Amino acid sequence: MCGIVGAIAQRNVVPILIEGLRRLEYRGYDSAGVAVIQDGEIRRRRKQGKVAELAAAIEADPIEGRIGIAHTRWATHGVPSERNAHPHVCRNTVALVHNGIIENHETLREEQIAAGYEFTSETDTEVVVHAVYDQLQRTGSLLEAVQATVAKLEGAYAIGVISVTEPDVLVACRKGSPLVIGLGIGEYFIASDIAALLPVTRRFIFLEDGDIAELTPEGVRIFDEAGNPVERPVKDSEVQLDAVERGEYRHYMQKEIFEQPRAIAETLEGRFNGLKLIEEAFGNDAPAVFDRVKAVQILACGTSYHAGLVARYWMESLAGIPCNVEVASEYRYRDPVLLPDTLVVTISQSGETADTLAALEEAKRRGALHSLAICNVQESSLVRESDLVLLTRAGPEIGVASTKAFTTQLVALMMLTLALGRRHRLDRVTEKRIASQLFALPARVEDVLELDDRIRALSERFADKQHALFLGRGSHYPIAMEGALKLKEISYIHAEAYPAGELKHGPLALVDADMPVIAVAPNNSLLEKLKSNLQEVKARGGELYVFADETLDVQPDDHTHVLTVTPTENELSPVIFTVPLQLLAYHVAVIRGTDVDKPRNLAKSVTVE
Numbered sequence: 342m343c344g345i346v347g348a349i350a351q352r353n354v355v356p357i358l359i360e361g362l363r364r365l366e367y368r369g370y371d372s373a374g375v376a377v378i379q380d381g382e383i384r385r386r387r388k389q390g391k392v393a394e395l396a397a398a399i400e401a402d403p404i405e406g407r408i409g410i411a412h413t414r415w416a417t418h419g420v421p422s423e424r425n426a427h428p429h430v431c432r433n434t435v436a437l438v439h440n441g442i443i444e445n446h447e448t449l450r451e452e453q454i455a456a457g458y459e460f461t462s463e464t465d466t467e468v469v470v471h472a473v474y475d476q477l478q479r480t481g482s483l484l485e486a487v488q489a490t491v492a493k494l495e496g497a498y499a500i501g502v503i504s505v506t507e508p509d510v511l512v513a514c515r516k517g518s519p520l521v522i523g524l525g526i527g528e529y530f531i532a533s534d535i536a537a538l539l540p541v542t543r544r545f546i547f548l549e550d551g552d553i554a555e556l557t558p559e560g561v562r563i564f565d566e567a568g569n570p571v572e573r574p575v576k577d578s579e580v581q582l583d584a585v586e587r588g589e590y591r592h593y594m595q596k597e598i599f600e601q602p603r604a605i606a607e608t609l610e611g612r613f614n615g616l617k618l619i620e621e622a623f624g625n626d627a628p629a630v631f632d633r634v635k636a637v638q639i640l641a642c643g644t645s646y647h648a649g650l651v652a653r654y655w656m657e658s659l660a661g662i663p664c665n666v667e668v669a670s671e672y673r674y675r676d677p678v679l680l681p682d683t684l685v686v687t688i689s690q691s692g693e694t695a696d697t698l699a700a701l702e703e704a705k706r707r708g709a710l711h712s713l714a715i716c717n718v719q720e721s722s723l724v725r726e727s728d729l730v731l732l733t734r735a736g737p738e739i740g741v742a743s744t745k746a747f748t749t750q751l752v753a754l755m756m757l758t759l760a761l762g763r764r765h766r767l768d769r770v771t772e773k774r775i776a777s778q779l780f781a782l783p784a785r786v787e788d789v790l791e792l793d794d795r796i797r798a799l800s801e802r803f804a805d806k807q808h809a810l811f812l813g814r815g816s817h818y819p820i821a822m823e824g825a826l827k828l829k830e831i832s833y834i835h836a837e838a839y840p841a842g843e844l845k846h847g848p849l850a851l852v853d854a855d856m857p858v859i860a861v862a863p864n865n866s867l868l869e870k871l872k873s874n875l876q877e878v879k880a881r882g883g884e885l886y887v888f889a890d891e892t893l894d895v896q897p898d899d900h901t902h903v904l905t906v907t908p909t910e911n912e913l914s915p916v917i918f919t920v921p922l923q924l925l926a927y928h929v930a931v932i933r934g935t936d937v938d939k940p941r942n943l944a945k946s947v948t949v950e
């Protein structure tokens with residue numbers, strides 16, 4: 342999704358802006374641009390394609406300035422192209438970058454065309470820069486012009502804007518899209534993500550919805566939506582610079598897959614007293630809230646939704662508590678019925694997913710008493726909007742395809758299952774057994790990572806395939822879904838997941854020698870049933886890839902490839918079986934030569950609907 346960087350300093354800010362954009366590349370984008378004020382004029386460079394191409398264009402035809410804004414664009418309105426790239430400029434006076442979507446842009450555009458403004462792009466953003474310019478003519482102040490402009494905007498936005506009329510002022514604002522201010526010594530920055538600013542500062546102010554900030558060499562002033570001056574807390578970030586470096590790994594995704602043992606261990610750390618979960622890890626009020634909970638409603642998107650689907654099995658079979666899971670973008674527009682004393686649980690890596698935030702708001706509107714966020718970003722909107730929070734401590738996840746965030750979400754959801762289960766069906770012996778399994782999990786995941794070479798070898802067989810079918814049963818069905826999602830998003834192979842029992846109700850028609858079928862086969866009560874499903878595939882000449890534990894007696898042959906993971910007779914086996922599927926998707930994508938960390942058309946943080 343789009344990224345914003347801006348800076349005002351006593352030095353040339355162009356290198357800061359370019360480095361910031363580079364650090365936002367993981368969010369996904371298709372064009373990039375920079376604008377500065379130089380010699381009293383707006384100087385701008387834009388490029389379709391990568392930040393490296395923009396940097397090369399600036400090197401060939403340099404610009405510099407002590408104030409500037411920059412942007413990576415992920416196309417929504419208008420194709421990826423240089424003319425649609427930000428910053429957008431009005432009458433060589435105002436330059437502006439924007440994340441989000443302006444919903445009433447068509448009306449504003451008509452009004453502005455009638456008023457004589459000339460449009461040079463198909464973006465929804467361009468109306469904002471013209472509106473700011475227009476207001477600037479009336480008010481003479483950039484801050485006031487932005488305040489008057491946003492009052493007319495409908496939709497979601499994070500905006501950074503500069504004007505040659507006030508070359509020492511950068512104005513920024515947000516509503517619905519994230520924006521952070523970085524505090525340096527005598528220099529100030531804005532960005533859509535702290536990762537962009539880590540080389541220049543560790544001190545941040547997280548703007549609240551509706552805030553407008555004015556950055557000058559003297560400091561930062563913030564005003565709330567009503568225009569009142571407000572103080573927002575300054576937070577010191579503990580994110581390490583090297584946490585966002587790729588190191589020896591070929592891709593961030595690969596690094597993040599291999600970081601899972603540590604990420605899981607950190608998610609557990611300090612949250613148990615021996616083998617007893619400390620409920621206050623979810624917040625001081627958690628025990629009192631959990632006492633009242635009679636049902637759980639999980640809301641999430643994509644991979645986070647798959648984590649929720651696994652949790653439903655745990656909540657119902659271990660805790661004995663009813664649990665619904667729904668894709669957030671559906672829930673927000675449905676007419677859902679929320680039972681009294683339902684705990685609304687949102688799951689999100691970024692904490693900025695627009696659909697998940699809106700679904701939470703909808704649940705609150707419908708009277709949800711308590712909300713809990715399982716999230717990887719402490720400073721995110723979702724965390725701020727929720728009563729209770731359990732932070733996954735996966736560390737920054739840069740690869741667009743979510744990996745370590747997913748497995749740490751599963752760990753967090755199992756902790757929630759323990760907390761709620763105590764009050765319902767879960768006995769102390771089972772709780773202790775699962776707690777020890779949780780603590781053993783990092784070592785188990787290490788074991789599975791050892792299979793990397795074998796999985797790489799298997800991946801060769803997928804390189805020329807167009808389709809793949811993933812099968813699982815019970816709590817491993819969502820893992821099959823997650824495996825299919827990983828494969829399709831980074832290798833562009835069309836992949837579908839089915840509960841194995843559904844095979845004969847339709848998808849079996851697709852099975853032939855060109856359709857690899859990947860089965861997740863842990864040793865559990867459904868194993869015998871799954872084995873019958875595998876026979877159905879074999880009998881149709883299908884190519885089978887079985888991820889099984891040692892107890893499975895399926896004999897490998899020319900068309901049956903068995904990959905054995907260490908025995909997994911426990912409730913956490915969905916976590917274990919996730920890892921080989923991540924590795925499979927990763928290696929297939931590498932062999933097919935795709936952009937693994939930044940797959941086409943996708944964005945890391947989906948801050949628009």
Ligand code: F6R
Nearest residue numbers: 643644645689690691694742743
């Ligand atoms: C897939 C993936 C996405 C996200 C989804 C929700 O690998 O990463 O499906 O899971 O966009 O994002 P978050 O978890 O940030 O709410």
